Amino acid sequence: MKKFLIVGLGNIGTEYVNTRHNIGFKILDYFANKESIAFQTLKLGDLAEYKIKGRTLFLLKPNTYMNLSGKAVKYWMDKENISKENVLIITDDLNLPFGSIRLKGKGSDGGHNGLKNIQLLLNTVEYPRFRFGISDAFKKGQQIDYVLGEWDDQEKEKLKERLEVASDIIKSFALAGLNNTMNQFNGK
Template sequence: MKKFLIVGLGNIGDKYEETRHNIGFKVLDFFAKQEDFAFETQKLGDMATYKLKGRTLVFLKPSTFMNLSGKAVTYWLTKEKVPHENLLVITDDLNLPFGSIRLKTKGSDGGHNGLKDIQAKLNTTKYNRFRFGISDTFSKGRQVDYVLGEWNTEEMEKLPERLEKSVELIKSFVLAGVNNTMNSFNGK
């Protein structure tokens, strides 16, 4: 049986729940609601397991806070015996327009502290990451306020459709593989 670790990045706590930086948590919560499963608190994060056509998806929302995400990722990769190529990390991306999605198999952390920590703990830049665009419509020097800010009205209206597309991407990654998924979803 194939096993996958799907990690949604975010920060724990009510004050972060609706922030742009928590899109990884939001995608996994949307998936769980759609498929009717629940997360439970375990070591270093909230976890859930879901079966999809003979494959096991292990979902993780790290409780280590964004900047220390690598600790939870490496712990659960090892514990669940998931190969690196079956890891998918979902994160926000300032360099993409709101709602656009991009799947990559490697690359830099792009200044994202969560990815920076994962990269350091895995000791490689080769791992799958699903970047969800949050745009960069903030004033100079206001980046932290922007990513930790809540979605505006227009974004909130468009979010459900984008979350739906995100769930489709995750299912495609698991069933069709990373290359087919990149061809089907990148830029959509």
């Protein structure tokens, strides 16, 4: 059975639940709800298991806070013997318009502290990532408030459709592979 680790980045705590920075958690929560699977709190995060066509997907929401996400990612990769090619990190991206999607097999951390920590602990920049655009609609010096701010009404309205696309991406990654998923979903 082929194993995959799908990691949604975010911060634990009720004050962060509906913030832009927590889109990774939101995508995994949406997927789990849609597929009727539940998370359980285990070592270094909340984990849910989903099986589809001979594949097992471990959905992970690290409880280490964003800046230490690599600790949870590395632990679960090692525990379940999952190669970096079968890991998908879901994160927010200020450099993309709201709701736009960019999948890549490698790349820089782009200034994202969660990705920075993952790269440090995995000792590589070569792992698949799924960046969800949250836009850069903030004034100079307001980045932290914006990222940790809640979705506005217009964003909330469009979010459901975007979460549906994100769910399709997770399944495609496990079933069709990264390259086919990038070809189908990048820029959508």
